[in-house]
Amino acid sequence: MAEGVLFNIAEGIIGSLQKLAREEFGLLYGVKDELKKLEKTVKKIKTVLLDAEEKKANHEVTEWLKSLEDAVYDVDDLLDEFYTEARWRQMVIGNKISKQVRLFFSSSNQLVFRLKIGHKIKEIRETLNVIETDRGFHLDERLQEARVLTRERETHSFVRKEEIIGRDKEKREIVGLLLDPIPEENVSIISLVGIGGLGKTALAQLVFNDETVKKHFELKIWICVSDKFELNVLVKKIIESAPSRTQGNLELDQLQNDLRKLIDGKRYLLVLDDVWNENRGKWLSLKSLLMGGARGSRILITTRSKVVATISDTNKQYILGGLEKKESWSLFKQMAFKTEQESENPSIKEIGEEIVGKCKGIPLAIRTTGRMLFSKNQENEWLAFKNNDLSKVNQEAIDILPTLKLSYDILPSHLKHCFAYCSLFPKDYEIDIKTLVNLWVAQGFVKSLDQSKSLEDVGYEYFLELAWRSFFQEVTYDEFGMISSCKMHDLMHDLAKSMSGMEITIVVEKEDNFSENLRHVSFDYSIGLWLIEKIPTSLLRAHKLRTFLYVDEYLLSFHDDGSIKSFCNAIASNFKSLRMLSLYALDIRALPNSVRKLRHLRYLDLRRNPIERLPKWIVRLQNLQTLNLSDCDMLVELPRDINKLFNLRHLMVDGCIRLNHMPDGLRELTCLRTLDRFVLSEDSCITGGGAGLGVLNRLNNLTGSMSIENLWNGKNMVSEAISANMKEKQSLTSLSLGWKENITSDVNEAENGWLSSLTNIVNLSLKECKTYASSSASRIPFFPSLKKIYLWNCPNLKGWWKQSALIGSPTTEYEHQHIQQSSLSFPCLSLLDVWNCPNLTSMPLYPHLEDEAVLG
Template sequence: MNLLFFLYQSVIAFESLLPSDLHSPLTMAESFIFNVAQSLIGKLTSPAYKAATQLIGVYDDLQDFKHTLSYVKAVLLDAEQKQEQNHALREWLKQIKRVFSDAEIVLDELECEILRKQVVKAYGTTKHKVGRFFSSSNSLVFRYKMSKKLEEIRKRLDLVAADRNKFGLERIDADRRVVHRREMTYSHVVESNAIGRDFDKEKIIKLLLQENPHISVIPIVGIGGMGKTTLAKLVYNDQRITESFPLKMWICVSDDFDFNQLLIKIIMCTSEGDLASSYSPVGQQNVKDLDVQQLQHTLRKKIAGKKFLLILDDVWNDDRVKWLELRDLLEMMGSNKSKILVTTRSPTIASMMGTVSSYNLEGLSLKNSLSLFVRWAFKEGEEKKYPKLMNIAREIVKKCSGVPLAIRTLGSSLFSKHKIDEWEHVRDNEIWKLSQKENDILPVLKLSYDQMPSYLKHCFAMFSLFPKDYVFISATVSSLWGALGLLPSSVENKSLEDIANQYLLELMSKSFLQDFIDFGAGYCFKIHDLMHDLAIYVAKDQCVCVNFNVQNMPENVQHLSFLVKHMPDKSHIPESATLRTILFPVHEIGVDEAFLNTSVLKHKYLYMLDLSNSTYETLPWFIHKLKHLRFLDLQYNRKVKRLPDSICMLQCLQTFLLVGCTELEVLPRGLEKLISLRRLEITTKQISLPEKEIANLKFLQRLHISFSENLESLFLGIKLPTLKTLIVGKCSNLKFLTIDPKHFPQLEYIHINGCDKLEFPEEYDCGTKDSNMRLKCIWLESLPQLVTLPPWVQSSTNTLHTLIIRGCINFEVFPKWLSSLICLNRLRICDCPKLMSLPNDFHCLTALERLVIVNCPKLCRKCVPGVGEYWPRISHIKEVIIDRPEHFRSAVAMAND
């Protein structure tokens, strides 16, 4: 899967040495049963599905099944939580999972038939001249078969469901479980064990010692195990802090942000300055007897007018109302010179609580990582006796990504072990395969996972199919989750991509994603290496990455990813009816024709098939038998010249990727029959596209056309009313691209790149004054014919927030109506040497917060901060970045003197 590159392999995870809440012999994938039940019920209750199944004649057969399914679903959350201590319950869940898997197949068969009937009604038969009366497509035969299968599924589910009362399960309809987090922390620290945090300590102390008119709240943010608590301890115990703050209080928030309980903890801290040392069962009991008013009165007597430092360690609460209630109370009682230091894993919580920018705690340097590892792996000075082990140690610490707890975990596991093979075992295995104790790195990270809602858990687990350091793009993540049914299909006014983006923002807010960049039309990001290890652990046996180390393939594996080009044995794809995904996420790793025919295409229940970067010359005609496919990636197959027309019989297909197939002579006939298609990406040698067929794709939201060198014109008179994203790139002979606002009412993002001959008439007869578009982001790049902005840009005055113009060597002037773009937030202009001016009313772009001008020499000179001719027009902008050539940097220096 070419645009992004997914991850590695299966699991024999750390079983015997883990505490009971982590080393269950059950695969973590059993935790996803609730999501499967939700997905099945969502499908059965949708109005469209109800109408269609009534038409086919199987609606009544589904009702008893839906009733039992709903009843079972209600106890699944409780069952998932209790399964790890109950072997019989685990087995019960496995039976449920098998029934659900078979039910998914039956409902998919129904969906395929529903879609086939729609195509037949609209376009005639989906097949060429084939008799169908006695085939399984015949309505009477199909209805009979489905009724029998549904009856069998219902009986099996009834039989298994009857056992639910044996386990004393409670009914929980929504995933609102309170998750036990970490043990209580305390303020004591052994400074010699905290290596490499001197710089961070000084930065935090500097913030704490600054004078401010109000109580300051300083958040420290980082993933679990990064050393946030240790850093807070170092600061708390520093002599300068002790002298500056007469009252210091350390509160471990962790499990609950209960207002009353926090008041009690703070009161208990005020006597001795530390909860651990002042703990008194009698005193605490007395405090517990007080009501809220009495607690506030007691606290007022303790801290009234005092300058205090309050540490709130390990905060998970994202309820702003609760936080403001506590903060306002403390501000009212204590000195306004007081400070609050917060540690949290969540950037969102940090932003909510902080009065200053969050302090993002980074990993240790390689040098400090090695020093910390040596402290935990050897007795003092002992490392000098083992130079060979030290060489291995340098390689081991690299896999820890500078996370202190990961370093401590691996170092401690090797303490007093001096055999080279024991050290090599740790070096050569991923962290998730190694033994872990309760406070080691993976159990600590799993606390963050346990706290997530169930729908996010399943989505996060899918990242395990991609390699470390893979750069994800939100559009492809959306296609992946959508194809696997992990996104709700019926959310009003929201597309699957909108919902996926919402999920990604949630994951980012919980520190599961890093290097997160918003590029206007979506996001790109990475997964931290240790979070990647966590994803592999929670998805084990369900998601498997195949490489040379894979030996035993789980029997019911659902998702496979191949990470090596030449497999020693081509039989690595198991004979399994549960297989839903085959991916080749690493660039230049694909399949040959023999492997495709013998090992891939025999899996008729696949949802996702990635055949990118492969070497076959054509696809077999029977590709249409994979009728459950939602996602088909054929990108960068540089040998394929033609595709069978039968590919257009894949009525469930949502994503079809053909970009980079530079030898493809013609697109398959009948594209309009792909009635579920949402994302289409094309490369072809054709002079013109079958635009009328594309226009009939009623759900198409993303269209990408690239490397189509013979293409001469696009969108002459056709309407694409559902299209949200349009990308046109590297079409060197494209001359005409008609963007008519009336024909693209939903378009939000457009990127046009590398079209040397593309002309931009100054006026279109398209009624721009009367027709509004919803464009949010426009990216115009490497377009030598572009002199000014196209007129259709003006039709998005109330929505456009990002405009990028790059490498347009003849771009000379902005139109007079630029200031009408009242929502424009970001403007980037790069490599436009002929652009000399900004409009006189540029200062009217009051929403503009970021302006970047790079390698536009004439314009840059006029925008020099403080002295440039245009500086008064842009000085109101929050962030201005001007690329300043050497010959006028001296002017800036003089102006600043």
């Protein structure tokens, strides 16, 4: 991964150097000449990196790249520090805060800063020059690949038949084993064994959904086991996967009783997918609970290990091989060609069949390679791929990573480290796409050459390209057709891990042998608690760490303030290059002052901490792009001068139930894309205190969802709402509006008309709304994009139009025409949810309602 990552960083460095020159910060601090020399050196390095990447570096080159890596990262940190300091000084001097501040930025102090930064630049440049000239190596040899074991994943029982090619014979044979009445035991075990990527899960899904199988078994249950083979966990999964589910955290004795009630006397089929457990004692404990089924019950295990099949007392092992040549070609054609005619080109077909042969019948390898070649239409491109890439792969039947790596090798540089970075997430982890993109942006992986495109939009395009190349799977979509989450196949995760080498690791157990080359680390619940007690010495030596990520969702810390403070101090003192820091749910009441040292920080995750106020110094973290304060239920206010966080793009405060107003400085954060909650102060309707909706006027880059709380009725509210300029926020798709509960006065349509500017909103919630409109229906569409509307606890709400058609059937020709006009107000509505709105008597109709309206 090194050459791709460094190439991209080098590009970023050159851009930063040129930006500094344009803004004359270099001239201001007297280091312009040194910056120009540094830019020249980095450009030479970039050329060599491109050569190394294109020609596939050998081991010697890899060692050279490692020596270069620290120096390049040092340049990145130095320029980041220089630019941040310069911008801060410019801001403070511009504001003319105090005499003491002006003295601090006197010519003498500027001289000290110039000497310090100049010395650092010169030192790093000289280091780069030495490394750049020391490259007496051959760049035409391959990197030696490291093999890694695969581990955990998650599966489900559904599969589309048309997606499974060439497994009809295997399906018939396994179905035959499941229906075979010969075994003497009531419950017999069948193991489906094969290497990763062969399609064991897909075949088991196909069998599980077979109509004959459905009719034969009274009860069918699908469980993904993976490496978490614990009795209580598995029993709970089995019970919850059955039609009659048990909820709650029950004790093992109760779970055992429920399991026996579920299966005793019934002919059942239980699929245990992806089993790794080789502890016979654990298996016997589970098996004893599963033997109560009626005669003919079956347990189908899928596993990569024959040892697992043996210790599981398997009655029959079914060894799954690769696809036959014909089926392999058929699958490859689906992936690689747009039309059947293209696949019949004799020369292309000959090359394609040679490529398919290298995949050894492994469906995942065939799919990945086919996807990779889909956009390569010319014969010479296919031939070059076969001769220059595939022929160098030492393909073995027990290891498909070399084949999978082909798709990685041809990735553009900017996608290589985006993919490798995903090895931070555990296998089977459901990756939230917005979070992933924000993490990529925080690490500087995303570059936008088009000024009209945001970094987040470009990052999403990066993800789509990786997903198209089959680096991700099990994608889910939101209601707008955007991918909201995904998972990685375990083999792809292995590939990502092998590409990241020693730079990225998931801490899965207590250890103290971390590499000093480590740059990104993640951990889960149990490890998080362990790290708070004592961070391992070897981890503290990884001074270049850029990511400290907590990926679990259930960490609850019960440590005292001293332990938490010590933990944070250790992080801030040793990992000064951090771009991302997760302090999720650590019971932090006051953010330790040491965190202010993290000047490079882009992403700070403080979710679920009982913080009342953020420290004033947090605005010195000027590079901060994402500040996640979700569910900090003790937080009462945000920093007044939050405008100094001029790079802030995402501010999440959903669940901060005590937050009672917003700072006026928000109005200056025009880069803001996420603001999920806006709270009007309690006295805004009386005194105008606190930030009003006018703060939102220029925040036109907001996207996604936002709630606005503590609205009131009256002319003041109308002017407030108009000043928010909501019609310009075209990327805002979901809006929840909540009124003050003690406001009961009615208003007329003119005062409520500001809502009509929300023409782009898809989801709308109105809570505690006491308004009604008084004029006749309008011919102008009210909410042309609206798909879902929620009206909750609006006891005085009477409707949009006083004379609008009642919810029901028309009785006169006039009403019929009136309904046709009114229906334009919700031309796309698919869901209407009304709760506690007893006086609601008039609503525009919703002719395209797909889901049932919920009226309560």
